Amino acid sequence: MTSTARFALTFRDAVESDVQSLVELVESAYRGDASRAGWTTEADILDGRRTDPEGVLGIVRAPGSRLLVAERGGDLVACCQLEHRGTAAYFGMFAVRPTLQGAGLGKTVIAEAERTARAEWGATEMHMTVIVQREDLIAWYERRGYRRTGEMSPFPYGDERFGLPRRDDLRFELLVKPLG
Template sequence: MKSLPLTTARLDDVPGLVQLVNRSYRGDSSRLGWTTEADLIDGTRIDETSLQMLINNPDGRLFVGWIDDEICCCVYLETQPTALYLGMLTVDPRMQGQGVGKQLLATADQYAREQGCSVITMTVVAQRPELIAWYERHGFQPTEETLPFPGGTRFGVPRQPLTLVVLRKAV
């Protein structure tokens, strides 16, 4: 697939982004792709309020990819004191396996360099070995650091005990 145009998310993109992220990670629609968390976590992955907070974060930038007038992918990048944090890398399940995720990772690498960051960090559900392996193929390495899956319902309700593993990549 040729390179997709990426823009910085705006507040009027929020409804489309909420739909994209939730259908890519949760529920039956997410089963079209390989990034589904439907067997691990119930509920929504993100809501409008949380997404608005990400867009309004002065240290963050949410990149959005488009096909025609439809949002098809996104990635959230946040400049932190010691690294660039990568989160919410999302590709529409119908487009997974076509190189879109690789393009988003390349955008993260470039953005990290522009921000003066030499490391990208992220967290991944430890019970997703296939997803961790995909990130490893793209230069990320698991660290010894793990975090508990967030409590409450903001990120969904785990069906089993979950942990997050911290991944790092030098850029």
Template sequence: MAAATQPSAPVTQLTFREATEADIPALLALIRSAYRGESSRAGWTTEADLVADERIDAAGLRAKIGEPEGAVLLATDAQGRLAACCELLRRDAALAYFGLFAVDPKRQAGGIGRQVLAYAEGYARAQWGVRGLEMSVIWTREELIAWYVRRGFVRTAETAPFPYESLVNGEALRDDLHFTILRKELV
């Protein structure tokens, strides 16, 4: 007798657009819930055991939204609810930075992150003609780094310092944090 297979979860249909200043309150709530605090523990991407701050403030998010060489992208579901966001920043003619990636922690592990990453890659190619993405992940986040590697990113030997001086209303819970740099060629 063959073993029964589990049906796969339905794919959430997402709509994407660039964020505006009017989106700041909803984006702040999403980003903070995905990265920090108790609510972030509902997902698997929490940094709550590493950093106890608010991740970003309204002024920082406003600057990212207004960056002429960048975009904050948001994804909403069929009901118009904010499901995820990310930031893209053109570094040069060939490379863009991918960051500020947040998926509603209650909806993680359901394919939303893969869709957002794929959309961001297409956006960077279409808007700027870049051939690669770069990102940074806190070095202790091996499970998260592995997720990106499965999606074509390559771990480099490069690192970047953790911005201890730029924390928003909080503190780091460790003094050995830094970022691992990952890159992906876009085809």
């Protein structure tokens, strides 16, 4: 368990009893009208769900995977997935409560995720995929030291676990940051 005074955050690994709260947090950050309170919404490009209890539980239980939870005053305010992939770590399922976005909380969470990946797994790089149409989000990651690779992967059209696309040109780009 790690704390940071700037936001009085406590970090810990998610446990099975956190699953429903984590689903609600992720959904609130990315889908529906509630997500519009923050800037990370995908409501204009995707409908449907962003995740579900089975998906979150799978991450919590998976070997080589962690779901890092950030709490403030006992309230779950942010989370992110870390997955060990050889010399790299994959960063995903990043969510900050919409009403708390834009105040530096996300910067603190991603810095803790990077620290954790280096310390726990000796990771030398962090990888993530971002929908290319999310230019504002990609720019935010670039300001944190991530670089666009030009390496694209298709959006999983037809798989409702990833949402219901509102457009037909979605795809993901790999972003990479050296961890040193």
